[in-house]
Amino acid sequence: MSQLTREEVEHISKLAKLNLTDLEVDKFSRELTEILDFVDQLNSLKTENISPLNNVTGRKNVFREDEIKPSLSQKDALANATSVYHGYFKVKAIFSR
Numbered sequence: 001m002s003q004l005t006r007e008e009v010e011h012i013s014k015l016a017k018l019n020l021t022d023l024e025v026d027k028f029s030r031e032l033t034e035i036l037d038f039v040d041q042l043n044s045l046k047t048e049n050i051s052p053l054n055n056v057t058g059r060k061n062v063f064r065e066d067e068i069k070p071s072l073s074q075k076d077a078l079a080n081a082t083s084v085y086h087g088y089f090k091v092k093a094i095f096s097r
Helices: 004-017 020-043
Strands: none
Touching: 004 020
16 A cells, blocks of 8 residues: 555544644654555455454353342442542543533
8 A cells, every 4th residue: 555645644633633743644644554554464365264253262251140249338438439429429520522
């Protein structure tokens, strides 16, 4: 694949709402081109006779029944909270509009 142009990288950064410096645009142009070249290599592999994998380790989930056991009361759980609102932990918003 040919090198991504500055305009393409700037367009991608605009879609991702990223403000990139000129140095970052040059850097990501090279890096994104390398990634796309690698994807092209993967696409060229013949995988028709290969079974899909959903787990490469062979491990399986171990399930158990849910059991109700004694635990902390709501009052005890919130005892060290810095901020509480109507019986819940109150934290600063992590998403903003």
